[in-house]
Amino acid sequence: MATTKTLADIADDMQGIDIAMLATKTATGEITSRPMSNNGDVTYDGNSHYFTHDTSRLVAEIGHDPRVTLTFTVEPGLLTGGGTFIAVQGRAEIVREKARFAEHWTPDLDLYFEEGVDTPGLVMLTVRAGHIRYWYGAEQGEFDV
DSSP: OBOOOOHHHHHHHHTTOOEEEEEEEOTTSOEEEEEEEOTTOOOOSSEEEEEEETTSHHHHHHHHOOEEEEEEEEESOGGGTOOEEEEEEEEEEEEOOHHHHHHHOOGGGGGTOTTGGGOTTEEEEEEEEEEEEEEETTEEEEEEO
16 A cells, blocks of 8 residues: 655654665675664754765765665564665765764764764765655555655
8 A cells, every 4th residue: 555655754754763774886786785873863854964984885885886775664563564664765975074074963973983073084974865665564655855
């Protein structure tokens, strides 16, 4: 059964979700994914922000092909008739401007990046959604952002 959710509906459903699985393509075309935390910056407007090091394989993969997928699980239990699952297809941008880092920085990041926004090699990944698919138990739908 199809439903007609909007970006605002999806944002409400995603409130409080911190971890997404971020999938990229390797230079050889393989698909790989890893968990990424948005460190509590969870107000969703179609853009997601993640921090990493510029020497990471993730950054190299995005440099090769910026098309990515984010997947979010709101509640487990799809096989028992419940659960909410959201898949976001979009494009990732590698951001190197410290002023933009500060807009999405939280104190929890200091654990991983000891010099804060001044950490050498720090980059922020901004994923801009282009298409969203969702499943709410037996209900499902999709829309372009």
